[in-house]
Amino acid sequence: MHEPYYLTTAIAYTSRKPHIGNSYEIVMTDALARFRRMQGYDVYFLTGTDEHGQKIEEIAKESGITPQEHVDKIAGEIRGICDLLNVSYNQFIRTTSPEHMRRVQDIFQKLYDQGDIYKGEYVGKYCTPCESFWTESQLVNGKCPDCGRDVRDAKEEAYFLKLSKYQSWLEEYIEQNPDFIYPEARKKEMLNNFIKKGVQDLCVSRTTVKWGIPVPFDDKHVIYIWIDALSNYITALGYEANGNHGELYKKYWPANVHIIGKDIVRFHSIYWTIMLHALGEPIPKQVFGHPWMLFGDPKSKVLEKMSKSRGNVIYADELVEKFGVDAVRYYLLSEMPFAQDGSITYENMI
Ligand SMILES: [Zn+2]
Numbered sequence: 001m002h003e004p005y006y007l008t009t010a011i012a013y014t015s016r017k018p019h020i021g022n023s024y025e026i027v028m029t030d031a032l033a034r035f036r037r038m039q040g041y042d043v044y045f046l047t048g049t050d051e052h053g054q055k056i057e058e059i060a061k062e063s064g065i066t067p068q069e070h071v072d073k074i075a076g077e078i079r080g081i082c083d084l085l086n087v088s089y090n091q092f093i094r095t096t097s098p099e100h101m102r103r104v105q106d107i108f109q110k111l112y113d114q115g116d117i118y119k120g121e122y123v124g125k126y127c128t129p130c131e132s133f134w135t136e137s138q139l140v141n142g143k144c145p146d147c148g149r150d151v152r153d154a155k156e157e158a159y160f161l162k163l164s165k166y167q168s169w170l171e172e173y174i175e176q177n178p179d180f181i182y183p184e185a186r187k188k189e190m191l192n193n194f195i196k197k198g199v200q201d202l203c204v205s206r207t208t209v210k211w212g213i214p215v216p217f218d219d220k221h222v223i224y225i226w227i228d229a230l231s232n233y234i235t236a237l238g239y240e241a242n243g244n245h246g247e248l249y250k251k252y253w254p255a256n257v258h259i260i261g262k263d264i265v266r267f268h269s270i271y272w273t274i275m276l277h278a279l280g281e282p283i284p285k286q287v288f289g290h291p292w293m294l295f296g297d298p299k300s301k302v303l304e305k306m307s308k309s310r311g312n313v314i315y316a317d318e319l320v321e322k323f324g325v326d327a328v329r330y331y332l333l334s335e336m337p338f339a340q341d342g343s344i345t346y347e348n349m350i
Contacts, residue, residue, distance in 0.1 A: 002040060002041065003040075003041055004044065004251050004252050005036045005042065005044070005256050006044045006237075006253065006255045006256055007029060007033055007043070007045055007255065007257050007258075008029075008045075008046040008047065008255055008257075008258050008259065009026050009029045009047045009259055009260070010025065010259075010261060010264060011049050011229060011232050012048075012078050013049075013050045013053075013055075014049045014051045014056060014074040014075050015055050015059055016074065016308075017074065017077050017315065019313045019314060019315055020293065020316050020319060020328075020344060021292060021293040021295075021305075021306050021314075021344075023316040023332075024342075025261065025290060026081075027328075027329050027332045028332070028336070029045065029047070030085070031329075032257075032259070033045040033088055033089075043090075044090050044237075044248070044251075044252045045090050046089065046090065046091050046093060046232075046233065046236050046237075047087070047091075047092055047093075048091070048094055048095070049075040049078055049092075049093075049094050050229045051071040051075065051095045051096045052095060052096070052209075052212040052213065052222075052228055052229075053131055053209065053211065053225055054128070054206075054208070054209045054211070055131060057211040060211075071094075071096055075094055084316065084320050084325065085316060085320070085325060085329065086325055086329070091236055093232050093235070095228055095229060095232060100235045100236070101213045103234075103239060103241070104213050104223060104227060104235065105213060105214070105215075105216040106240065106242070107239075107275075108215060108216060108223055109216050109217065109241065111161065111275075111278060112159070115162075116161060116162050116165070116278045117159050117160065117161055117162070117204060118159065118160055118162065119159055119160075119218075120157075120158060121155065121156070121157055121158065122154075122155065122157075122203045123155045124153075124155075125151035125152070126151055126152055126154035127144035127146070127147065127150075129147055129149055130144055130146050131224075133154070135200070139151065156206070156208060157221075158203045158205050158206065158221070159203070159204050159205040159215065159218075160201040160203055160204060161226075161227070162201055162278075163199045163200065163201050163271070164198075164200060164201050166199075166277060167198070167199040170195060170199065170270065170273060170274060170277075171191070171195050171196065173277075173283070174187065174190070174191060174195070177283075179285070179286055180269070180285070180286060181265065181269045181286075181287050182286055182287070182288050182289070183288075183289070185339075189265075190265065190266060194266055194270060199270060202226060202271055204223065204224050204226060205221035205222065205223055206221065206222055207221055207222075209224075210222065212224070212225075226267060226271050227275065230267065230268070230275065231275075233255060233258065233272075234249065234253060234281070236248075237249035237252055237253055239253070241279070253281070253282065254281070254282040254283060254285060256284070256286065257284070257285065257286040257287075258272075258288065260287065260289060261289065261290060262290060262292070263292075264289075268287045269287050290338065291337065291338065291339065291341045292341045292342075293332070293336060293341070293342050293343065293344060294341050294342070295310075295312040295313075295343060295344065296345060297347070303341060314344060314346070316328065319349065331344065331349055
């Protein structure tokens with residue numbers, strides 16, 4: 001009885017206050033958490049905030065405050081939205097917490113000591129807003145494949161995680177665990193568009209960014225977002241690189257499901273899965289990539305991503321103020337198809 005059930009959302013990036021499209025994920029995950037509790041599972045539900053990186057450094061500078069002041073403010077707003085939406089999380093993790101930072105450094109050190117992280121030089125195309133390096137072949141019409149903006153040539157000394165070493169293991173793992181990446185279309189996309197084309201070693205440090213967790217043995221470098229952010233799912237439970245894990249980790253890991261946006265399935269099903277395997281830890285049972293909530297009439301063919309510049313941003317707190325929390329939750333859960341993008345307008349909400 002009371003079988004453990006561990007589920008997580010992605011941690012929200014603390015660059016700006018999130019819109020309702022970002023809040024959809026947390027409400028969907030909350031519905032699943034409540035359903036599992038009703039079924040008698042011993043549920044642990046983790047959410048939180050991702051608080052490092054160049055973009056945060058830049059926004060804080062523009063606002064004339066420190067990055068820490070900036071993330072404290074935004075993380076507070078995000079947590080406030082979770083509470084306003086009646087989200088029944090068990091823990092809200094912040095990647096600037098000292099415990100998380102220390103555990104991430106230990107993970108980095110362990111991977112380095114066992115030869116899975118090595119020092120090299122990164123030469124590639126860099127997208128500053130996305131903080132991502134791309135290879136020539138990944139660009140779409142010469143632009144960043146994630147955001148469509150211009151990229152520039154960049155080169156820096158960096159540490160790399162040996163993903164290539166685990167490519168055949170990963171391919172086999174995904175084939176043998178057909179429910180691991182869900183829905184099916186995402187699994188095919190991962191296998192055919194990314195894994196079978198060749199998994200390249202991943203750049204896991206930066207010297208150009210200051211706002212991050214220092215590499216423990218080389219403080220010119222900070223640990224790049226992947227190892228920092230993805231590790232939250234285990235650092236929150238008290239994972240220790242030396243094997244002396246906390247009680248929560250022993251009880252709840254591996255996760256039953258990571259609920260994330262379809263745009264970050266790649267990071268979870270490739271980077272995170274290989275990281276865990278390299279650490280000798282079990283792999284989560286499922287990575288679920290949900291569609292996006294866009295702006296526009298669901299019957300219309302023209303749906304847009306919400307953005308400040310388009311003036312179509314809808315915030316959860318404004319909706320809750322006007323319609324009440326249950327109406328907002330009902331809209332998010334009933335109007336969003338799980339296989340394709342859904343949408344919202346004030347007219348539809350009314
Ligand atoms: Zn980009």
